Amino acid sequence: MAIRTAGEKQLKGEARELVEMSWDPITRIIGNLGIYTKIDFKNREVVECKSTSSLFRGYSVFMRGKDPRDAHFITSRICGICGDNHAVCSIYAQNMAYGIKTPPLGEWIVNLGEAAEYMFDHTLFQDNLVFVDYCEQMVKETNPSLLRRAETTLATNSAIHGYRTIADIMRACNPFSGDLYREALQVSRITREMCCLMEGRHVHPSTLYPGGVGTVATPQVFTDYMVRLLKVLDFVKRSVPMNDDLFDFFYEAMPGYEEVGRRRVMLGCWGAFQDPEVVDYDYRNMNQWGRRMFVTPGIVVDGELITTNLVDINLGIRILLGSSYYDDWQAEETFVTHDPLGNPVDQRHPWNQTTLPKPQKRDLDNGNYSWVMSPRWYDKRTGDHLALDTGGGPLARLWTTALARLVDTGTVRATGQSIEINLPKSASLPETRLEWKIPRWANTIERNRARVYFVAYAAAMAVHFFEQAMGEVRAGRTKVFTDFEVPDEAIGCGFHEAVRGVLSHHVVIRDGKIANYHPYPPTPWNASPRDMHGTPGPYEDAVQGLPIFEENGADSFKGIDIMRTVRSFDPCLPCGVHMYLGDGKVLKQVHSPTFGAGVSG
Amino acid sequence: MTTTQTPKALDEVHILWTSEGMSCDGDTVSVTAATLPSLEDVLLGLVPGLPKVHLHNKVLAAETGDAFMAPFHRAHQGELGPFIFVVEGSIPNEKINGEGYWTSMGNDPATGQPITVNQWIDRLAPKAWAVVAIGTCATYGGIHAMAGNPTGCMGLADYLGRDFRSAGGLPIVNVPGCPVQPDNFTETLTWLLYQAAGMAPMIPLDEMLRPTWLFGKTVHEGCDRAGYYEQGDFALDYNSPKCLVRVGCWGPVVNCNVTKRGWMDGVGGCPNVGGICIACTMPGFPDKFMPFMDEPPGASVSVAMSGAYGAMIRRLRAITNKAANKEPKWRHNRRRLTSGFDPRWGNG
Numbered sequence: 001m002a003i004r005t006a007g008e009k010q011l012k013g014e015a016r017e018l019v020e021m022s023w024d025p026i027t028r029i030i031g032n033l034g035i036y037t038k039i040d041f042k043n044r045e046v047v048e049c050k051s052t053s054s055l056f057r058g059y060s061v062f063m064r065g066k067d068p069r070d071a072h073f074i075t076s077r078i079c080g081i082c083g084d085n086h087a088v089c090s091i092y093a094q095n096m097a098y099g100i101k102t103p104p105l106g107e108w109i110v111n112l113g114e115a116a117e118y119m120f121d122h123t124l125f126q127d128n129l130v131f132v133d134y135c136e137q138m139v140k141e142t143n144p145s146l147l148r149r150a151e152t153t154l155a156t157n158s159a160i161h162g163y164r165t166i167a168d169i170m171r172a173c174n175p176f177s178g179d180l181y182r183e184a185l186q187v188s189r190i191t192r193e194m195c196c197l198m199e200g201r202h203v204h205p206s207t208l209y210p211g212g213v214g215t216v217a218t219p220q221v222f223t224d225y226m227v228r229l230l231k232v233l234d235f236v237k238r239s240v241p242m243n244d245d246l247f248d249f250f251y252e253a254m255p256g257y258e259e260v261g262r263r264r265v266m267l268g269c270w271g272a273f274q275d276p277e278v279v280d281y282d283y284r285n286m287n288q289w290g291r292r293m294f295v296t297p298g299i300v301v302d303g304e305l306i307t308t309n310l311v312d313i314n315l316g317i318r319i320l321l322g323s324s325y326y327d328d329w330q331a332e333e334t335f336v337t338h339d340p341l342g343n344p345v346d347q348r349h350p351w352n353q354t355t356l357p358k359p360q361k362r363d364l365d366n367g368n369y370s371w372v373m374s375p376r377w378y379d380k381r382t383g384d385h386l387a388l389d390t391g392g393g394p395l396a397r398l399w400t401t402a403l404a405r406l407v408d409t410g411t412v413r414a415t416g417q418s419i420e421i422n423l424p425k426s427a428s429l430p431e432t433r434l435e436w437k438i439p440r441w442a443n444t445i446e447r448n449r450a451r452v453y454f455v456a457y458a459a460a461m462a463v464h465f466f467e468q469a470m471g472e473v474r475a476g477r478t479k480v481f482t483d484f485e486v487p488d489e490a491i492g493c494g495f496h497e498a499v500r501g502v503l504s505h506h507v508v509i510r511d512g513k514i515a516n517y518h519p520y521p522p523t524p525w526n527a528s529p530r531d532m533h534g535t536p537g538p539y540e541d542a543v544q545g546l547p548i549f550e551e552n553g554a555d556s557f558k559g560i561d562i563m564r565t566v567r568s569f570d571p572c573l574p575c576g577v578h579m580y581l582g583d584g585k586v587l588k589q590v591h592s593p594t595f596g597a598g599v600s601g
Numbered sequence: 602m603t604t605t606q607t608p609k610a611l612d613e614v615h616i617l618w619t620s621e622g623m624s625c626d627g628d629t630v631s632v633t634a635a636t637l638p639s640l641e642d643v644l645l646g647l648v649p650g651l652p653k654v655h656l657h658n659k660v661l662a663a664e665t666g667d668a669f670m671a672p673f674h675r676a677h678q679g680e681l682g683p684f685i686f687v688v689e690g691s692i693p694n695e696k697i698n699g700e701g702y703w704t705s706m707g708n709d710p711a712t713g714q715p716i717t718v719n720q721w722i723d724r725l726a727p728k729a730w731a732v733v734a735i736g737t738c739a740t741y742g743g744i745h746a747m748a749g750n751p752t753g754c755m756g757l758a759d760y761l762g763r764d765f766r767s768a769g770g771l772p773i774v775n776v777p778g779c780p781v782q783p784d785n786f787t788e789t790l791t792w793l794l795y796q797a798a799g800m801a802p803m804i805p806l807d808e809m810l811r812p813t814w815l816f817g818k819t820v821h822e823g824c825d826r827a828g829y830y831e832q833g834d835f836a837l838d839y840n841s842p843k844c845l846v847r848v849g850c851w852g853p854v855v856n857c858n859v860t861k862r863g864w865m866d867g868v869g870g871c872p873n874v875g876g877i878c879i880a881c882t883m884p885g886f887p888d889k890f891m892p893f894m895d896e897p898p899g900a901s902v903s904v905a906m907s908g909a910y911g912a913m914i915r916r917l918r919a920i921t922n923k924a925a926n927k928e929p930k931w932r933h934n935r936r937r938l939t940s941g942f943d944p945r946w947g948n949g
Contacts, residue, residue, distance in 0.1 A: 023666030024708050024715075027659045030626045032704065054705040054715050057623045062750040067892035073879055074887070077744045080627020080780060124633065132663050175663050176641055185633065185641060189865065192634050196869025201859070202634065203627050204779060206869075206876020207839075209894070214839035214875030224868075325701065357751055359701020362715060481839040563665060 016040045018047060019554055023563070028129040029571040030081050031055065033527060036364055037543060037562060041554050046562060049536070049543035051527050052362065052370040056325070060355045063517045068094060068486055068509050069210060075505065075519050076204040079572055081124075083203040084117050084195065085498035086505070086519060092274075093505040094210035095281040097492030098484040104276035106212035106480035108469035111273045111294070112225060113198030113205070115465060118458035119232070120191035120202075121499040122394065122451050125570055126243075127173070127184030130448060133564045134246060135173035135181075142550050142560040149253050156248070157241035160429075166249045169242060180242075187235050190228050194462075197225045212481035219473055226466055229459065233426035236459050240434050243452040247445045254549050261444030261565030263542045264302065267396035268377060268388035268525065270313065270504060271297030272497035273461060283340040283493070286310045291406055294461055295497055296414070298400030299377065299388065303438075305403040306381070310495055311341065313377075317504065317520070318348040318385060320374040323367075323529035329354035335508045335516050336491055346378075350506040350518035351491065374531035375524050385531065389538035390501020390522045392447045392570040394454035397497055398436050411460035421456045424463060444542075444561070447568035488512050498522055500570045523572040539566055610799030611652050615684040616790075617676055617725060618658040621706040621718050622690020623745040623754050627780035628736035629660045629689060634865055635783035638791060651794045658687075670707040677724045683769075685793060686729035688722065691738040691745045692760040694753030695719045703752045719760070726761055730769035731793055733776065734758070735786055740775040740810075741884040748888050756884075758810060771803070775810040779881035782859055785815050809884060811856070820852035820871065820878045823861025832918070833911025835904060839875060847904060849877040849894040857882040 019041055024034040032055040038048040059078060063071065072090035076083035088110055095101060102110070132138060139147045150166040163169045172180035192202045198215055200206030207214040215221065250257050273294035280289065290297050290310035298308040307313060321328055329347075332354040336345045345351055362369050376385035390396045398419055401407055407414045411422050418437040425431050436453040439446040472478070487509065494505040501522030508516040528537030536544065542565050550560050620626045632640055638648055644656055655672075656662075662669050675681040693703035695717050705715030726732050734757040737743035741756040758765070758773050765773055776789050789812050795801035805813045821827055829835065829844035836843040846853065850872045852860065860873045871878050880890040890897075896904075931940040938944060 022708070025621065025659055025666070025669065025706060027662040027665040027669050030630070030660065032621055032706075054702065055621065055623070056703055056752065057745045058751040062745075062747045064749060067894075069894045070887075070891050073893050074744060074747075077625055077627070077779065080625035081630045083625065083627060124630075128633075128661070138663070175661075176644060182641060185639070189634055189636065193865050193868045196864050200871060200874050200876035201864040201869045203630060204881070206871040206879075207874060208876075209839055212839065214845070214877070216842050216875050359698035359703065361700045479840055483838055 016047065017042055021557065021559060023559060026563070026566060026571065028132060029567060030079065031523070031572050033566070033571050035539070035543070035562065035566055037559070039548070039554075041548070044548040046543055046546040046548070049540045050364055050369060051529060051537055051539040052364070053372045053527060056357055056359075056371040058355065058357060060353070060516075060518050061357070063514050066514050068097065068507060068514050071505075071507065071514065071517060072208060072210070078519060078521065079498075080203055081121055081572070082117065082499045084113065084199055084205045084208070085496060085503055086521070087205050087208045088114060089494040089496040089498070089503050089505045089519070091208055091210050092281065092494030092496060093492040093507045095492070096283060096494070097490040097507055097509055098210060098486060099281075100211050100482050100484040101280050102212040102276070103477070103479040103482060105217055105469060105472040105477060107274055107276035107279070108465050108472065109198050109213050109215050109217065109480060110208070111465045112462060112469065113195050114273065115458040115462040116191050116194035116198065118499055119455050120188050120195060122455045123184050123191065124188040126448065126451050127180055128188070130567050131173040131180070132175050133560060133567060134170060135175065135178065136167065136170040137174050138560065139170055142552060142558050144551060146253055150249065153249055153253075155242070155245040157245050161238040161242040161245075163242065166246060169246050183235065187232050190232055194225050194228050197221050209481060211484050215480060217473060217478045217480050219470070222466060222470055222473065229462055229466070230426055233423055233459060234428050236456050237423060237426065237429045237432045239452050240456055243449055247449050250445060256547060257549060258441050258443055258445070259547050260549070260561050261447070261542045261546065261568055262441050263389070263538065265300060265442045266386050266388050267300045267391055267399055267442065268313075268502045269295065269298055269390070269396040269400040270495040270497055270502045271295055271310065272397065273465075283311075286314075290495065291404075294407055294409065294412075295397050296401045296404040296406050297495060298404055300396070300399050300403065301379070301386065305400060306379075308400070308404050308406070311339070311343070313495070314493060314504075315339065315343055315345065315349070316378045316380070317350060318346060318376050318378050319350060319353055319520075320348065320376050320385060320531040320533075322374055322532035322534070323369055324373045325358050325360055325368055325371055326373065327356035327358050329356060340491075350504065350520055351493075351508060351516065353516070353518050370529040372524050372527050372529060374528040374537060375520055376531060376535070385533060385535065387528065387531070387535050387538055387541065388502075389526050389569065391442055392451060392568055393497065393499055393501035393522060394450035395442060395447045396501055397454060398450050398457070399438060402436070402438055409461065409464040411464045412457060419457065421453070421460045423456065423460055444565045444568040451570070486512050500572055501525070521572065526569045527571055539569060539571070542569075611683045611730070611797045613653045613655070613682065614730070614794065614797055615655045615672060615676070615681055616657060616687060617673055617684050617729075618656070618687040618689065619706055619718060619721060620659055620689035621704055622688060622739060623693055623704060623752060624690025624736070624738055626660055626689070628786070629658060631780040631783045632786050635787040636866055637784040638787050640787065643787065643790065643794070648791060650798055650800055651791070652798050654794065673707070673721065673725070676728060679728065683730045683797070685731045685733060686725050687733045687735055688739045688757050689735050690718070691742050691754035692719060692722065692757060694755070697753055703754075722757070722760065726765070727768065729767050730797060731771045731774060732757070732761075732765070732767045733774045733789070733793070735776050736781050737777045737779045737881055737883075737886055740777040741886070743779060744887055769797075772806060773810050774804060774806065774812070777811060777816070777882040778857070779886070782862065783865060784862070785858070789815070815858055816856045816882070818856070818858060818861070820855045820857045820860050823858060824852055825860070825873050830907060831911055832915040833904075833908040834915060842875070845872050845875070845877050846900045847896050849879075849896065851880045851890050851897050852878040853903070854897075854899065855880045855883055
């Protein structure tokens with residue numbers, strides 16, 4: 001399992017003929033992303049890929065000097081689909097800085113809200129955004145022979161999900177007209193209502209605070225949540241086998257398809273869902289309570305779980321530059337020389353980062369080309385700066401949790417090789433056990449498959465959290481908020497899993513105000529450009545070396561597998577394809593047939 | 602400034618939507634939660650009388666890259682037909698950053714460099730039948746226009762001018778909120794589509810260009826915790842179901858309907874469910890309301906007054922409530938009827 005880099009595969013005796021193609025903006029994602037590729041059509045391979053984002057807002061700049069208690073309200077606005085993840089992560093960091101913990105019922109409420117967020121977000125993204133790449137209309141345009149085969153391929157699990165053939169599943173995914181597409185919109189609404197019951201509103205919560213929540217913890221609020229959960233369980237139980245049928249068909253119908261979007265297994269997960277029995281938000285105990293989270297934090301490299309220790313994870317984070325529109329901060333102030341355990345903290349760690357934006361022209365050839373920095377994880381064993389990815393979030397969460405074998409709630413059990421998910425009886429389907437097994441590859445299909453399994457994981461966890469919360473309510477322990485004072489000097493860090501994966505917030509407080517604040521969501525990891533060592537970011541790496549299965553030639557090429565690969569990471573940003581010969585001379589420009597006459601600025 | 606045209610009924614409308622401003626895409630995501638009406642109701646033509654709608658929105662579009670950008674270019678060349686231009690995200694100041702850019706959408710085919718969102722606004726706003734700003738960022742600048750921000754960003758009316766008029770003769774329509782309340786937006790859009798179809802008069806907007814029927818009342822006027830306020834009974838932390846004014850709620854001075862309407866189909870909200878109002882729909886947001894968790898300065902006066910008067914009222918009500926909690930004395934299981942009816946069969 002080698003990392004493939006562009007040009008590594010030297011073709012003997014012939015120069016490559018490269019066609020440069022770009023898609024800008026990439027749609028059906030959140031935020032601004034551009035993808036720039038060089039494709040060798042003769043040898044059916046994508047040779048080079050660069051990922052760019054063209055949006056800068058500057059949170060870490062304008063948060064300086066503000067009251068730390070405003071941080072979760074502000075950072076929620078970083079993202080319009082997972083803002084609540086930021087709010088929660090910020091509260092974890094603030095709890096650490098203020099030296100407080102949330103009452104148990106408040107913690108269960110946050111977990112219930114976040115479980116609903118995963119269910120909402122993954123459903124909307126998978127069925128309304130990703131599946132348009134697998135729908136009948138799209139497959140007809142990119143791989144007509146595949147669609148013909150799908151028409152005559154019976155779906156293995158049709159008894160559960162009701163679609164007779166694979167093509168029937170594809171038809172159900174057609175935008176706005178497909179049954180599955182429309183049902184998913186409804187499910188995304190019910191699950192958002194569940195989120196609102198716990199966190200007030202979506203996506204920027206109103207009832208979350210450091211120290212707890214303002215949610216009125218009556219029996220009614222939990223009943224209202226559970227009734228809605230039961231309403232969507234049938235959908236979840238049908239979705240998993242339906243996704244399996246569709247994805248297995250792709251492997252079977254196109255031998256070698258496992259190479260699409262494949263990269264070396266280098267997955268990061270920062271853990272989700274605190275256990276109030278152990279969490280005290282004290283940095284010195286972070287390893288202990290981190291390992292008790294209901295999604296286990298960890299880093300998996302080449303199939304091996306190299307750590308589950310949040311302190312190690314924290315200390316290894318490095319923010320590198322190399323292709324980004326910023327000046328370096330090596331000569332700037334060091335805010336945190338040592339962590340509370342006495343470990344030295346690197347100048348490239350988020351605690352010590354100073355953001356120095358430097359707007360400039362985009363130079364995709366050999367200069368800076370993105371507003372995204374290049375987060376990496378320093379592997380002490382090898383001295384490598386690893387370009388970890390999150391696999392879109394679910395793949396890394398399931399993989400680390402499965403290997404760590406620490407989670408066992410009855411509704412969810414990690415076995416070492418797999419995760420068992422047990423869902424209760426629902427309106428039309430009986431009690432159901434699903435099992436996600438560690439896949440052979442980290443590729444496009446497995447990222448997407450993991451997503452639907454994680455919806456089931458979140459649903460099963462919600463059942464457990466509901467039982468724990470009701471236990472507190474029935475015992476009369478309805479306190480949900482702990483009062484606190486903001487210290488003059490403090491540091492804090494929050495680790496959480498946003499929907500798309502790893503999320504960290506690092507805060508430094510001086511004179512009772514924010515002196516430094518750096519949120520690192522998953523997309524900077526996934527969408528990062530090449531760093532100072534020349535290491536490509538995960539999208540770039542996953543697209544480079546991608547084999548071409550699309551049946552269109554260069555003149556009508558849609559880049560469907562490039563799109564599927566980028567979207568499998570569930571991007572939260574902006575992206576673009578033109579034609580070059582090997583020496584960089586433009587052969588011709590390719591645009592969509594509907595593109596109007598030349599436009600100048 | 603374009604001249605006002607005579608309105609004529611449109612039977613087909615494109616919606617060109619850019620969320621490539623200083624945005625988080627939260628308003629687009631929020632609109633997928635709407636049910637009154639839902640997005641698919643509008644797009645599938647289920648609302649009687651509306652024109653046929655073609656939506657061009659990055660988050661939902663089937664097309665990508667150049668194919669997605671094509672209608673934007675066609676609109677710029679005047680070849681698309683009537684369209685509503687929806688802007689999401691704050692508008693950065695692109696005059697301050699030399700050769701760089703703060704945010705862009707698509708590339709200029711001639712130069713290969715990004716086309717800034719500001720260029721798109723310059724191109725499309727004057728040609729649009731209507732221009733709509735969705736979310737507090739696009740309306741007034743919002744969180745990204747906070748003190749100390751590096752991009753110098755602003756709202757759409759700051760950029761285009763308050764007296765801007767679209768090709769259809771409309772002022773900018775502002776639908777603030779962070780994010781926008783889902784149904785507030787689809788309802789505003791529905792009005793505009795009725796107007797485009799010639800079935801509704803000019804949309805009624807207030808001086809901050811907000812639809813009057815959605816933003817004419819305050820959070821407090823629709824809040825079910827206002828009764829506690831009147832009785833001078835305030836929450837002192839977030840464990841309480843009482844009025845949150847003393848722990849950060851700005852509801853009494855904020856134009857927003859969420860407490861009355863709920864967040865989704867009546868579920869959720871802000872102070873009505875324990876979340877302080879941080880004034881996210883307002884032009885002064887966020888700077889004029891921070892630190893959010895502190896009592897608003899103006900609240901202390903009214904709290905003192907309602908504390909004095911409300912405490913007395915609360916005691917008097919407690920007495921009446923005690924009486925109201927007792928049943929009348931003729932409800933009993935004794936051998937004699939005492940309800941006041943005089944029975945003819947003999948009684949007791």
